Amino acid sequence: MTQLFDHKLNTIKWIGIVTMTIDHIGVFLFPGYLFLRIIGRIAFPCFLYSTIEGTERTKDYKKYAMRLFLLGVLSMSVTPHSFNVLFLLLLFSLSIRYKRYIFIFALISLFVEYSIYGFLFGWALYWLKNKKVYQGVLFSLVVQFLVGSTVQLFSLLALPLFIKPLDVKLPILPKYSFYFFYPLHQLLLILIASI
16 A cells, blocks of 8 residues: 655645755855844754654664764755754654653753754654644743744744645655755855855
8 A cells, every 4th residue: 555645744845945945045145134044944843843754754764864864964064063953853853763762862962953942842843743732832832932032933933834734736855855955055055155
């Protein structure tokens, strides 16, 4: 029996890629334009949600985790943070897969991009998706306010994407497209900025 293609997840990945690109255009080319960074806040929760789905759906978890790790390592030279968001996504994924070690993964997350905030936000979205929606939303709100009044609060705008059905049918993203796009688009933006 073949599994039906998940158009909702595909749409969320598209939104994540587009808003991440807008965010990085703001980081590398137009740092004074705050609205680009605000739009970009939608990307991170989209990738957290995609990580939940990837962790739960993969047929070979070791390969899935290794791809995240290798992409994180390959991206270290072109990302503003050495231990970039890919390492956070890996730790979050590992905590879903091996829940008994969640506190160890949470502790390690203190040393990567998005830190404990990103780790807890991932778990808020996991709760929203797999347990109780209203509890996940409340958990998301609490996590956002833990970091104070920053532009990061705009990441809450992504929550309706995960709660409501998405009937949009966008072009299907190739399986490993994000793995190539993440470092390459940042390298391109760095080159443009240097010119």
